[in-house]
Amino acid sequence: MPELPEVETVRRGLQPVLEGATIARVEARRPDLRFPFPEKFSQRLTGKTITALGRRAKYLTMNLEGGPVLICHLGMSGSFRIETADGSDMPGVFQHDRSKSSNHDHVVFHVVSPAGARSRVIFNDPRRFGFMLFADGPVVHPMLAGLGVEPTGNTLDGTLLASLMKGRRSPLKAALLDQRLIAGLGNIYVSEALWRASLSPLREAGTIAKPGKKAQAQSEHLAQAIRSVISDAIAAGGSSLRDYMQTDGSLGYFQHAFAVYDREGEACSKPGCSGHIERIVQSGRSTFYCRTCQR
DNA sequence: ACATAGACCTGTTGGC
DNA sequence: TGCCAACAGGTCTATG
Numbered sequence: 272m273p274e275l276p277e278v279e280t281v282r283r284g285l286q287p288v289l290e291g292a293t294i295a296r297v298e299a300r301r302p303d304l305r306f307p308f309p310e311k312f313s314q315r316l317t318g319k320t321i322t323a324l325g326r327r328a329k330y331l332t333m334n335l336e337g338g339p340v341l342i343c344h345l346g347m348s349g350s351f352r353i354e355t356a357d358g359s360d361m362p363g364v365f366q367h368d369r370s371k372s373s374n375h376d377h378v379v380f381h382v383v384s385p386a387g388a389r390s391r392v393i394f395n396d397p398r399r400f401g402f403m404l405f406a407d408g409p410v411v412h413p414m415l416a417g418l419g420v421e422p423t424g425n426t427l428d429g430t431l432l433a434s435l436m437k438g439r440r441s442p443l444k445a446a447l448l449d450q451r452l453i454a455g456l457g458n459i460y461v462s463e464a465l466w467r468a469s470l471s472p473l474r475e476a477g478t479i480a481k482p483g484k485k486a487q488a489q490s491e492h493l494a495q496a497i498r499s500v501i502s503d504a505i506a507a508g509g510s511s512l513r514d515y516m517q518t519d520g521s522l523g524y525f526q527h528a529f530a531v532y533d534r535e536g537e538a539c540s541k542p543g544c545s546g547h548i549e550r551i552v553q554s555g556r557s558t559f560y561c562r563t564c565q566r
Numbered sequence: 567a568c569a570t571a572g573a574c575c576t577g578t579t580g581g582c
Numbered sequence: 583t584g585c586c587a588a589c590a591g592g593t594c595t596a597t598g
Contacts, residue, residue, distance in 0.1 A: 274591060305574070305593090329592080347592055348576075375576085398575045400592060441568065450593080457591055512591065513578070554570065557589085 273345040275329055275422065275455030276504035277523065281351055282326045284518030288353050288390050289333065292382040293320045295389075300377050305346060305402040315339060315405065316380075328418050328454035332406075339405040342412055346400025353518050354391045378403065392518075418454040422501045427453065429491030436490065437480035444472035444553050453497070459510060459532045460500050462559045466531045467496035469541070471565045472551075472558045503528065531559040539564060 273281070297313040309315070319335040326332065333341040343349075378394040394401070406412035419435070420427055435452045436443075447453060447461045456464070465472050470479070470493055479489040504510060509523035512533075517523060526532075530540055535550040539561040546563025 277591070344592080346575095347590070396575095397577065398590090398592095400574070439568090445569085448592095459591060510591075555572090556592095 273329055273347075273349065273509075274457030274460050274504075275326075276460070276501060276507075276525065277509035278326055278329045278331060278345060278455075279423075279505050280509040280517055280523060281345070282324055282331055285331075285351055285353070285392060286324045288384070288392060288518075289321045289324050289380075289382060291321065292384050292390075294318065294335075294380060295383050296381040298379040298381075300379070304377060304396060304399045305344075306404070308403060309405050312403070316341065321382075327415055328421065328450060329457070330415060339407050340412075342404045342406055342414065343394070344402050344414075346396060346398060346402070348398040349394065349396035349401035351518050352393050352395065352520065354393060355389065375399075417451050419450060419452040420454065422453050422455055422497045423505075425498070427494050427498060429487065429494045432494040432497075433480040433486070433490040436476045439476035441476055442472060442553055443470060443474045443476045443479070444558055446476035447497075455501070456497065458556055458558075459529070460497075460504065462532050463500045463530060464493065464496045466541075466560060466565060467500060468493040469564050469566065471562070472553060472560050474566075531561065534559060 294316045295318075297316045299308050299312055302308065315338065316335070319338050321333055322336050323334040324331065325334065329344060331343040331345075333343070335341065375395050375397045376393050377396055377399070380392040380394075382390050382392060384390070404412060404414065406415070420431065436446055439446050443465065444461055447456050447464070448458070462472065468489070470489060479486050479493060504523075504525040507523055507525035507528065508517055508521070510526040510529070511522035511524070512526060531548050534548045537548050539546040539548060541561070541564050544561060544564040546561040548559055548561055551558050551560070
């Protein structure tokens, strides 16, 4: 489920429960997810206080007092949910129907707030493409070392985007999915951003970085489209397609704002455009776009 | 450098 | 209704 907006939504949901809390116990209910759990996984977490819950691209980072940083990736189907230890209601905390998914609860963090309130933070991941790793001290974990610029804030402007795309022969879509260039975009938001910028996913990436005003306007438009689609999606609590996503069990609602993703055959909603949305496959993954207005 | 395909997993969906 | 193929928000690896 998670691209950057979904991971950020998860982070915001977990933050009030985790930041400042102490980990009383951790259960890893199987030896691995995508990778084996690190050596002494639960021992290294037990007794630690969580000083900060952060995010880099699609990775969650949990800073532990005097200890390592826990890095979590949600893969395709990972999610977190919060439960109170005694199962009773807690204001704002949704009790999930566990009948369907509890067999994929792979990690349980038992935490205690500074005020003494006990909660469980449960990681569920049917497909097990997610993973958890430690990064020690100030050393950036190799997994995060090569990541590109965040598409949040105002860092990614037309000039920077053009420099990233310059000379690239690959399709624009592939370049935008490359986490070494821009970190956090995934299959949904790339399609959405390209539609907003009226640019074809098939176009050679380097063409928006050619000399001249036309390419300059295109790279500016695309940078703006990427920033706006990401910030709109975060504001909507992300997109919920097949799973619950937010930690309290509620759904994100950005999927209702999709212009192209999973809208094959529908009329293009761009004012004045008479085209329709097509689905094509690029490097094995679906791309949705309107060939009439995206050039 | 880059493109593509396959791999990792399970669950859901759509067509017959 | 039932079965099976196709597909799903990611990313690492191998191969050309």
